Amino acid sequence: MARHKKERALRGRAGRMQGGRGSGRASSGQVRLWGRHAVEAALKNPERQHHKLWAVREALETLDGELPEGFPVEYAQAADLARHVTKDTPHQGLVLECAPLEDIHLEDVLGAGADRPLVILDQVTDPHNVGAILRSAAAFGAAAIVTQDRHAPPESGVVAKSASGALETVPWVRVVNLSRALDEIAEAGYWRIGMAGEAEATFAEALPAGPIALVMGAEGEGMRQNIKAHCDSIARLPISSSIESLNVSNAAAIALYAIATRAS
Structure with a gap:
């Protein structure tokens, strides 16, 4: 589990905050995000509904914040993560499956x-x-x-x-x-x-x-x-x-x- 010296929690429990800033993305089903910056930002976004994080242990330690207790994480080797993303994707050891963001008008x-x-x-x-x-x-x-x-x-x-x-x-x-x-x-x-x-x-x-x-x-x-x-x-x-x-x-x-x- 990634920790920061200030113990700032990653706010990514499943569920959305009502009345927040969502975004229409024309996506259906699930979205897979990868790379440290994209995954970290999504985990900190309270409007995201997260389902699962695949991670290399060393990559997880680079995240700024702490995952909530019980957050679904599956540890894997970097080579194993390739089956969760498109070919030659620079996943940096982190792949997050989540729901699309809510529409905004x-x-x-x-x-x-x-x-x-x-x-x-x-x-x-x-x-x-x-x-x-x-x-x-x-x-x-x-x-x-x-x-x-x-x-x-x-x-x-x-x-x-x-x-x-x-x-x-x-x-x-x-x-x-x-x-x-x-x-x-x-x-x-x-x-x-x-x-x-x-x-x-x-x-x-x-x-x-x-x-x-x-x-x-x-x-x-x-x-x-x-x-x-x-x-x-x-x-x-x-x-x-x-x-x-x-x-x-x-x-x-x-x-x-x-x-x-x-x-x-």
Whole structure:
């Protein structure tokens, strides 16, 4: 059992807290998470319903906190854990089986404050990119990410590993109609800035004071035309002409940094 010098308990008993910050993940059945940061964050999340932890003893000792008494742990060798995850998965000796997080609705995250942007993803389907964007959202204080349910990856171990714990802390809102969600976001007082490489204005020029909804499209195709039409302005990052574009997760991180450091 992992211990910390302050004996801070991992709060991961089976069961969810009511009224907490859940996230819609479009997952059914069980979810398997792996890697120290993803597993540790999930164990500390009181909104998670946990079922079983497979662990190498040495890896369990690296966790920050103490598992509740009676928590279901099955000890195994690192090679044995490979059968619980996809091929060549970097599980770091920890695999957690749990239930998906509860859905969260758009109205629950609107109005978080002028300094807490929303990140809207239009058909960004790569789980590594979504996980990396969650990580940047956590780093720069974004209120939530918003995706269309049919065109986004489900909650998964790949997303969680790429998010490095942020899957448990950043609300992930899934909506049926992204255009309608952008209308609701505008009504709540957010300025919707769509990111596109062909835009004339730079992001700094388009960045106003007040709440920001950052709208990012998929790599290659970019934002759909209907989503562009629901933005208040379109902007680009001033990158060198020697490179065509940035990875969507890198672009999101730069834009979120610019929002976090803008002059008041």
